[in-house]
Amino acid sequence: GESVGLHLPTLSVQEGDNSIINCAYSNSASDYFIWYKQESGKGPQFIIDIRSNMDKRQGQRVTVLLNKTVKHLSLQIAATQPGDSAVYFCAERRGNNRLAFGKGNQVVVIP
Amino acid sequence: GAGVSQSPRYKVAKRGQDVALRCDPISGHVSLFWYQQALGQGPEFLTYFQNEAQLDKSGLPSDRFFAERPEGSVSTLKIQRTQQEDSAVYLCASSPHSRTGKVADTQYFGPGTRLTVL
Structure with missing residues (x-):
């Protein structure tokens, strides 16, 4: 079935x-x-979003890349800080504006 | 400004009890969503309101789950005859209309209510 998922469970x-x-x-x-x-x-706290007619969008210290050819999203966080330690979810909009979330990726920042 | 608020933050219920979870969306937000988040998982859609109209309830897991938003602002998610599998965090999110009048994309989440059914 259709799904949204993450490759890595934990990133240190x-x-x-x-x-x-x-x-x-x-x-x-x-x-x-x-x-x-x-x-x-x-x-969940909103970080950044992207529409399918774009392939890159930048925010403050974050960049989202969208590769529609291989159906892949990535989130890049520059100069990771201890406050960035959290679980990160990507979500995909479906019908009636519902969001379909993946399982999440734990980021652990080592001081 | 104030974000989405939910109450109670924690609820412990005995199996078979009824519970009611409240969501106060951001003032003026037209759309309201309920999600269920099991431990270690991403949120799962339950139901969607636009103003007072419940436009989608396809995610409600059983007829024990009922949601309402009678005046188009505050919403209540009610679970009757709770079961242990209902234990989860229940998240509420809201979003405004965009300048074009369509429902905006971004959903802003509340802190959730953690329900534990014993």
């Missing part, structure tokens, strides 16, 4: 290094994707 990164989190999706008709960050005990 040294403080100051760049982080890359990957996500595969299966619905080629999807037109909108979001990355969320979720800290323990909190709800």
